[in-house]
Amino acid sequence: MGELTHRKNTRQVKVGDLTIGGSDELFIQSMCTTKTHDIEGTVTQIKRLEAAGCQIVRVAVPDEAAADALGAIKSQISIPLVADIHFDYRLALKAIEQGVDKIRINPGNIGRKDRVEKVVTACKAKGIPIRIGVNAGSLEKKFLQQYGYPTAEAMVASAVEHIKILEELEFYDIIVSLKASDVTLAIDAYTLAAQTFDYPLHLGITEAGTKFSGGMKSAAGLGALLSRGIGNTCRVSLSADPVEEIKVAKEVLKAFGLASNAATLISCPTCGRIEIDLIPIANEIEEYIEKIKAPIKVAVLGCAVNGPGEAREADIGIAGGNGKGMLFKKGKIIRTVPEEIMVDELKKEVDLLAAAYARG
Ligand code: SF4
Structure with missing residues (x-):
């Protein structure tokens, strides 16, 4: 433990005003639980998250109404806004147009190459990074068949495939997450990823659970990774008010001397x-x-x-x-x-x- 120093040795990727990677600074992220088309409700929640210490916020963009709301949300908040898109390239383009600071989309799920190119070109034009989010629970069939199970190797192989699609288009503003709800699997996947590529890593134990049990599980997983020098942003995922996620994340970062703005x-x-x-x-x-x-x-x-x-x-x-x-x-x-x-x-x-x- 402790021998890896991936955190400092990563590429630097800009998300709004923040520089992710290349240093020991680690940023706390959360995700809104509101319907994104509910602009007022979403902005209110983001402001509560900001006050609690959230530094980057993600919102789900499942449809056009959500994508159309992004500009108005962005104009009322002061932390970077990330649009979470599953595969619809048109929603990605709309989110970029609306001025978001990052999109989370897996290029391999977009489909036709020309569509991926459109998204990448739009991101390049606005200087927006892409987060590739590999999730053990939704790993592509071919990797499940190849590895038999969502293993760390299978998850990293999936991440590498998505990365290659972007690299072939000369796009390198990439952040990667490899989330799993199994703590050991998440630790192994992130550790292998840190040994495999130098893109910044967004840490998270997904579907961790409720405030107490999920907080403990997240602390265990994030703690192991942080002690190895892995991680550039993090999110604690709880079945709770997202403000609780920030509290847990802050405590974990404090334990490793990685929170410069908290007592x-x-x-x-x-x-x-x-x-x-x-x-x-x-x-x-x-x-x-x-x-x-x-x-x-x-x-x-x-x-x-x-x-x-x-x-x-x-x-x-x-x-x-x-x-x-x-x-x-x-x-x-x-x-x-x-x-x-x-x-x-x-x-x-x-x-x-x-x-x-x-x-x-
Ligand atoms: Fe006990 Fe005093 Fe130590 Fe508290 S500070 S645990 S009261 S010895």
Whole structure:
């Protein structure tokens, strides 16, 4: 583990203002659950996603009404918009015309070569990339027959075939995903893909499940890949409000030091030495730091004796006990305040650190 560094060694592909690939920066994506032709509903959801930290958003484009809505949606949001098209090249052309920042379509599914050419020419003209999305659940028959099962090799073979179609047309602004709901299969497929080509990879464990189980499954899969240096964008797929997807993705990225715009909570599990009612405080601080756009670590610990030492890496923290709260930075106590105001004092210190970070 850890030996691959595919993330930095990928080609760079522009999606709107963002440069995907070629660096350690990893972007969080989500997908709207609204009907795309419902412009107002879709824009409202995208704005909630943006506020939660979503950096790229995808919408389904199953029909003309959806394609026609894309321009209006795009004009009201500030993150890149991706159109998800299954095979209809006319919808792809319409989406491109409407000004989307990326399309997700598998060129091998478009059909006749002249149609693929039309889509590629339109993408080239507007500088729009194409994401090839291989999915274990909908792998082409010929690969299933050849490999007997949707294996990592079969998935990568499918991706390579789609890639070749685009490369033959001298189109290289490609991003690839190889999603599976089986975590081990997804890890193997992405790892093999990283060894096979240098296009940026969009990570995802598809149909992961509900908020809790799907979040855990996604964390396990994404974690394994991120630790190998694989992944340039990611999406957590949950049967839940998509804002929950962003929360999970952010936590996973934070765990690998890959989120530059989010604060992290450190809180103790509590034990027999506990001296304060810690759990509600930890929840309150977790909610408070959601709005902080700086990579600071905030600790909430249950006792004054062990607390500060246990959270030495925290940029700021409190440890409660004996009616008092100790505020500490990097393991060193900076002041002691009455317990009733320690949470407010911690919030003030968090704000000061965030402001200092913003000033650079
Ligand atoms: Fe127990 Fe104190 Fe450690 Fe919390 S900080 S787990 S209360 S020893």
